[in-house]
Amino acid sequence: MSMTNAYEPGRAELGAIDRTLVARRERLLGPAYRLFYERPVHIVRGEGVWLYDAEGGAYLDVYNNVPSVGHCHPHVVEALCRQARILNTHTRYLHENVLDYAEKLLSTFPSELAHIMFTCTGSEANDLAYRIARSFTGGTGFIVTQLAYHGGTHVIAELSPSLGEYVKLGDHVRTVPAPDAYRNSGDEVGAAFAKNVRQAIEDLHNHGIKPAALLVDTIFSSDGVFTDPAGFLAEAAELIRGAGGLFIADEVQPGFGRTGGHMWGFQRHGVVPDMVSMGKPMGDGHPMAGLVVRPELVQAFGKSRYFNTFGGNPVSAAVGMAVLEVIEGEKLMANAREVGAYLHEGLRRLADKHPIIGDVRGAGLFIGVELVRDRVTREPATDETTRVVNGLREKRVLISSAGPSANILKIRPPLPFSKDNADLFLSTMDEVLVTT
Amino acid sequence: MSMTNAYEPGRAELGAIDRTLVARRERLLGPAYRLFYERPVHIVRGEGVWLYDAEGGAYLDVYNNVPSVGHCHPHVVEALCRQARILNTHTRYLHENVLDYAEKLLSTFPSELAHIMFTCTGSEANDLAYRIARSFTGGTGFIVTQLAYHGGTHVIAELSPSLGEYVKLGDHVRTVPAPDAYRNSGDEVGAAFAKNVRQAIEDLHNHGIKPAALLVDTIFSSDGVFTDPAGFLAEAAELIRGAGGLFIADEVQPGFGRTGGHMWGFQRHGVVPDMVSMGKPMGDGHPMAGLVVRPELVQAFGKSRYFNTFGGNPVSAAVGMAVLEVIEGEKLMANAREVGAYLHEGLRRLADKHPIIGDVRGAGLFIGVELVRDRVTREPATDETTRVVNGLREKRVLISSAGPSANILKIRPPLPFSKDNADLFLSTMDEVLVTT
Numbered sequence: 001m002s003m004t005n006a007y008e009p010g011r012a013e014l015g016a017i018d019r020t021l022v023a024r025r026e027r028l029l030g031p032a033y034r035l036f037y038e039r040p041v042h043i044v045r046g047e048g049v050w051l052y053d054a055e056g057g058a059y060l061d062v063y064n065n066v067p068s069v070g071h072c073h074p075h076v077v078e079a080l081c082r083q084a085r086i087l088n089t090h091t092r093y094l095h096e097n098v099l100d101y102a103e104k105l106l107s108t109f110p111s112e113l114a115h116i117m118f119t120c121t122g123s124e125a126n127d128l129a130y131r132i133a134r135s136f137t138g139g140t141g142f143i144v145t146q147l148a149y150h151g152g153t154h155v156i157a158e159l160s161p162s163l164g165e166y167v168k169l170g171d172h173v174r175t176v177p178a179p180d181a182y183r184n185s186g187d188e189v190g191a192a193f194a195k196n197v198r199q200a201i202e203d204l205h206n207h208g209i210k211p212a213a214l215l216v217d218t219i220f221s222s223d224g225v226f227t228d229p230a231g232f233l234a235e236a237a238e239l240i241r242g243a244g245g246l247f248i249a250d251e252v253q254p255g256f257g258r259t260g261g262h263m264w265g266f267q268r269h270g271v272v273p274d275m276v277s278m279g280k281p282m283g284d285g286h287p288m289a290g291l292v293v294r295p296e297l298v299q300a301f302g303k304s305r306y307f308n309t310f311g312g313n314p315v316s317a318a319v320g321m322a323v324l325e326v327i328e329g330e331k332l333m334a335n336a337r338e339v340g341a342y343l344h345e346g347l348r349r350l351a352d353k354h355p356i357i358g359d360v361r362g363a364g365l366f367i368g369v370e371l372v373r374d375r376v377t378r379e380p381a382t383d384e385t386t387r388v389v390n391g392l393r394e395k396r397v398l399i400s401s402a403g404p405s406a407n408i409l410k411i412r413p414p415l416p417f418s419k420d421n422a423d424l425f426l427s428t429m430d431e432v433l434v435t436t
Numbered sequence: 437m438s439m440t441n442a443y444e445p446g447r448a449e450l451g452a453i454d455r456t457l458v459a460r461r462e463r464l465l466g467p468a469y470r471l472f473y474e475r476p477v478h479i480v481r482g483e484g485v486w487l488y489d490a491e492g493g494a495y496l497d498v499y500n501n502v503p504s505v506g507h508c509h510p511h512v513v514e515a516l517c518r519q520a521r522i523l524n525t526h527t528r529y530l531h532e533n534v535l536d537y538a539e540k541l542l543s544t545f546p547s548e549l550a551h552i553m554f555t556c557t558g559s560e561a562n563d564l565a566y567r568i569a570r571s572f573t574g575g576t577g578f579i580v581t582q583l584a585y586h587g588g589t590h591v592i593a594e595l596s597p598s599l600g601e602y603v604k605l606g607d608h609v610r611t612v613p614a615p616d617a618y619r620n621s622g623d624e625v626g627a628a629f630a631k632n633v634r635q636a637i638e639d640l641h642n643h644g645i646k647p648a649a650l651l652v653d654t655i656f657s658s659d660g661v662f663t664d665p666a667g668f669l670a671e672a673a674e675l676i677r678g679a680g681g682l683f684i685a686d687e688v689q690p691g692f693g694r695t696g697g698h699m700w701g702f703q704r705h706g707v708v709p710d711m712v713s714m715g716k717p718m719g720d721g722h723p724m725a726g727l728v729v730r731p732e733l734v735q736a737f738g739k740s741r742y743f744n745t746f747g748g749n750p751v752s753a754a755v756g757m758a759v760l761e762v763i764e765g766e767k768l769m770a771n772a773r774e775v776g777a778y779l780h781e782g783l784r785r786l787a788d789k790h791p792i793i794g795d796v797r798g799a800g801l802f803i804g805v806e807l808v809r810d811r812v813t814r815e816p817a818t819d820e821t822t823r824v825v826n827g828l829r830e831k832r833v834l835i836s837s838a839g840p841s842a843n844i845l846k847i848r849p850p851l852p853f854s855k856d857n858a859d860l861f862l863s864t865m866d867e868v869l870v871t872t
Contacts, residue, residue, distance in 0.1 A: 021530045028538040029748075030551035030731060031738025035528055042530035046523045064525065066745060072521055081517040085508055087482045088721035089500065092471055094457045094478035102464040115466035120556040120723040121746060127563075127589045134590075152742055153563045154570075155590040166740035280745055285524035287556040287723040287746035295466060302467025304602035306588055309502060309716055310557060310723035312465075 046071030068281030079322035118312030122279025123151025139210035178223035190232035218265030224403035225368025260337030260364025380405030482507030504717030515758035554748030558715025559587025575646035614659035626668035654701030660839035661804025696773030696800025816841030
């Protein structure tokens with residue numbers, strides 16, 4: 001989730017009940033908790049691609065990737081409840097569920113990636129990848145993109161420049177520009193990205209820091225959604241390996257079929273990572289995450305007895321299996337591909353009408369729309385983007401924004417999103433853009 | 437969970453199905469995953485204080501503190517399923533559940549501790565405490581006990597010496613002996629602990645490291661279970677504050693009423709911590725955890741926009757609330773106190789008969805029994821402890837061990853443990869000790 005779009009609520013516009021909730025949040029949860037939208041949304045129910053407020057008002061969810069197979073999917077809820085009634089304990093007893101799920105999940109990966117370790121959050125998965133990368137390489141240097149978000153633990157926050165000025169990057173961290181084909185169209189994207197990674201490796205060496213890994217979200221969600229041309233990661237992945245480091249794919253955002261053509265974002269680029277972290281969509285909302293690794297990486301690390309109390313428990317495994325079954329059974333990857341292409345096409349048509357749309361990009365049901373004040377200078381339309389996001393919210397369509405200038409609309413609905421849903425989104429966008 | 441008692445399975449003794457599961461675990465999950473017991477247990481169902489294998493064999497659970505209100509408690513499962521069918525999303529929309537739960541949970545704390553931040557694991561809660569302690573104090577030095585376990589993220593593993601030689605402590609970490617009234621009975625326990633903390637503070641200063649916090653599990657579970665005399669933490673807590681650091685209570689082990697007399701372990705010692713982390717028992721198995729803080733600590737940190745995708749979602753909040761309701765409704769604290777005292781008494785009677793029992797200690801339903809080869813020299817009976825733990829397992833009674841010599845039986849059943857359960861445990865212990 002991008003950290004750039006958490007608005008302060010305009011409380012005067014809220015009803016009495018919601019004002020009370022906002023005040024209780026401040027009193028009980030403190031200042032680190034943010035709300036989306038100038039006028040926050042108070043949701044009481046979710047189903048498929050829809051969220052509902054207390055008055056029964058329906059909001060089209062075009063943003064949430066956690067309930068990836070749809071809010072409260074009955075097959076997933078049924079699996080959760082069935083197993084929760086029977087047994088929920090840790091992985092130091094023998095149980096089939098974690099193994100059946102591990103086997104099924106690993107079957108979606110290249111055969112080199114043969115082990116999975118279960119955690120509860122993507123932050124924990126990336127933190128574990130960090131520990132394994134240091135253990136295996138003996139290095140401490142990490143390279144991430146300039147507006148990356150990889151999680152909230154101490155060491156992963158140090159690898160997450162999108163958290164802004166209040167969180168300092170580690171001394172051992174180097175950042176590179178994301179592979180942005182829109183704003184760096186003069187260069188070949190993959191070669192430019194590789195050049196930047198090479199410079200980062202050299203800079204680490206110049207400071208006496210041995211590289212441990214290049215860690216990237218393979219769809220560059222918080223950087224602004226970058227997908228093309230397919231293959232642009234390959235050269236950089238080879239470079240970091242040549243320097244003794246690992247290539248880690250953070251699939252928390254693009255994973256589980258969202259990009260339509262593949263189960264995992266890295267597959268789009270024809271690379272096989274050394275480790276792959278996953279999280280948000282894995283349990284359709286149930287707290288679960290994981291890290292897939294090449295077995296040789298954890299031979300030494302395994303001696304350190306990593307244990308995650310809740311990770312891989314029978315309930316989480318049943319939920320994860322149900323999510324995979326829904327992705328297959330409802331052909332959600334094909335849907336992401338088809339409806340994603342339809343939505344992409346519709347947004348390009350909107351671009352013909354609205355000059356503020358500078359670029360439409362993405363893969364499957366993960367689309368970025370960059371708003372600019374001028375198509376030649378490409379000046380970011382930051383304030384306009386805020387107005388579009390909030391204008392859509394007032395019309396009960398939920399999206400958010402990303403990128404260094406927060407001028408990129410982030411469009412990332414649950415995967416059962418239909419062409420009808422896309423039409424509603426497009427017509428509402430059209431209305432909002434007219435008045436922005 | 438102690439890291440000292442993960443045995444390698446004796447596969448020859450396993451049935452064909454379980455041998456297959458062990459082989460699949462190695463192939464799919466890799467070498468970091470351990471199993472309990474020389475002959476691992478294959479569990480398929482849990483209810484109350486009982487676990488069942490595929491043949492219907494019943495195991496008395498005298499170890500698991502995660503299913504704290506009982507395995508698969510129907511009130512908790514019902515709350516989980518009810519909310520999972522309705523809505524499960526993050527805290528950037530308004531929702532009552534997280535606030536109702538936060539209010540109820542905070543009402544069990546001293547009023548100074550007025551904010552709660554939700555995470556998914558105790559590791560994440562301690563990692564967040566680490567970040568906040570550094571942010572607020574400007575220090576980087578941490579003091580923990582010699583065999584502490586606080587979690588698995590990179591920085592928290594560096595504060596967890598119980599992980600052993602393969603995980604290095606940070607340069608900024610100092611360890612102190614746990615307040616062990618059995619092995620250090622010459623000194624007054626609280627004064628001795630304070631003296632060690634003072635020396636650690638001085639050593640940090642001598643290295644130019646400003647102290648950030650003293651972090652302790654208030655029942656010292658992996659160190660070997662130390663509870664008495666009540667009050668022994670007070671002087672050390674004042675010392676770390678005097679040095680500009682914070683006192684952080686890790687309540688992942690003793691919290692949620694287990695010690696019988698109080699909801700939280702720190703209350704036994706008459707101190708008010710600056711932060712309190714909690715985890716395992718919070719959701720009776722559902723992955724949830726949290727950090728309670730003094731509001732002034734997060735005024736600056738709050739600017740950094742900490743966000744935990746799954747933390748505090750409506751399902752986790754409903755589950756957490758149900759757990760609190762069961763603790764109250766079934767008077768589980770009173771049960772922990774009464775049955776804990778009954779069990780303690782029974783263990784002392786066993787000590788009269790079995791000279792290997794050097795010490796019986798604990799509070800409520802968290803008891804440590806230290807086995808020694810000689811009551812005068814107090815030589816740890818390490819191998820014997822392993823035999824007792826595995827002997828109990830063969831008689832379908834599940835416990836584990838802790839401490840630097842792994843010679844302390846860790847007795848920590850779900851809280852609905854009855855006097856009948858205690859009698860069964862005691863008679864089985866008696867049998868096993870006779871043959872050890």
